[in-house]
Amino acid sequence: MTARRVKRAFKYRFCPTDVQAAEPSRTFGCVRKVYNLALEARTDAWRSRREHVGHKATAAMLTVWKKTEEPAFLNEVSSVPLQQALTLSTGEKVTNPRHERRDRKRLARAQRELSRKAEGDGSNRAKARRRVACIHARIADRRRDGLHKLTTRLVRESQTIVIEDLTVRNMLKNGHLARAISDAAWSEFQSMLKYKATWYGREVIMVDRWFPSSKPCSVCGDVARTLPLDVRIWTCGCGTTHDRDVNAAKNLLAAGPAVSACGAGVRPQRGSSRSGLSALKQEALQREP
Template sequence: VPLQQALRHLQTAFGNFFAQRAKYPRYKSRKKSRASAEYTRSAFTWRDGRLTLAKMAGPLDVRWSRPLPEGTEPTTVTVSRDAAGRWFVSFLCVDSIAPAPATTAAVGLDAGITSLVTLSTGEKVANPKHERRDRARLARAQRELSRKAKGSANREKARLKVARVHARIADRRRDFLHKLSTRLVRESQTVVIEDLSVRNLLKNGTLARAISDASWTQLRSLLEYKCAWYGRELVVIDRFFPSSKLCGNCGTVAAKLPLNVRVWTCDCGAVHDRDVNAARNILAAGLAASACGDGVRPQRESSRTGQSSVKQEPQRATAGTLRL
């Protein structure tokens, strides 16, 4: 059955290629890729909470991360092994998630490095920096790996040590982001974020490692599907919207605001914390976009013109739609 499933996956890959939805299929690396085998309903037995795969004499010894939903049975089982040599079993079940109780709260998020996210309420969530904490351990394991002869058994053991350190970092980061995203979705009916181009931000050689450790893309992915699950609204505003340079008091856009400036004073006398001000502007822009049903265009005026600029201007979807 796993061999047949591999052929079905290959057929899907070629279908996406010929439909110009993906590139030409490539071979999976046995060392770098996650090895997996997919079993359909005819190739496993699920009885009394015990899983037995085809051609096995007894059930698998499974350490459950969480119980299956009540009244559901798995339709597909995937057995996989990661680079660190750990085995996992994932179940595909048909289940419905009840929407969370409605609330009127809304929150804007400003992503950062020192503070992972800053909320429009003024709260700053500290960045745990999991990779930085284990950087010395990772460097030591990589030095030991570089000394081992290629193709030897000792090199494979050293490679597993490096993979375990990477797995520890990824697991801790994923756990933190899951808890943070779940909390935000439960507390707020509307969540507003920026459309960050992380791929372009990683071209900054000074901040690339810190940006990768923050994992903003993974946080956005978690917020997207959890908002869809629990009946929340996720609003993504334009990446060119000047959230940090825009004064939330008078609407003036500062001409320049370097990254090392964390607190700045507007011409109107308002003193802004850079991140908190950005989060509040993101929330205001997101609520305007949500009310008009369209995106947010960036500011066109700046303080150099001597005129106050409008905070946000949603794009018109039709000719008869009013612009705020």
């Protein structure tokens, strides 16, 4: 047998001098300034022109801000953390652990054994029922443990989290996806995220379920005419190739500040039959309170 290679991590306490501590403090202040400037620019663009302002546009704004008189102090720190401060999705995907699938055969076997036990077969039926219950409990414990770890990490690493207000109950009516959706426990994930955000002083923004997060290009704002569920990668007319989920995450994150600022949902503008506009060509508009 080959020995397993174990990776070790080391933690060191950093005790800077007053002179050394001034540099990260200055950097943190500049990062906050850039974050707030970018948030203001994106919110204003969305509210006034219904325009998505992406990373490329805000990066260009950062160059202009550095050249102006008031925020010229941004040149005194590294440009890397300032670029990282520019409010987009990291592109990280969290796969469905599918806890139920791991014990599906064992659960099916235990349920068949239980079904074969007669109602009057006291002790044997009780044992079979406990075996089924134990498997269900093991699945639920693994699922809950995974959700706690994920939501805690997201809340600790993020100041603002934007999620879609999905109707899980209706989604469960899809026979092809119901089992996977149930196993992912989206409702429980949402609930954990909200109360942990309250604990840590974070903000969770709920975007209206009708917001077309997948179809708009997060770079140019053009809306795809059709985008079937089985299409996971698509190319916009501007030449940008999108991962469906990552593009949707970027659009949600761009719409989040408008929802937070106005206290309203975000819904698509549907084409009117009188105007002759196609309902497929939708623009995300802020719903009036």
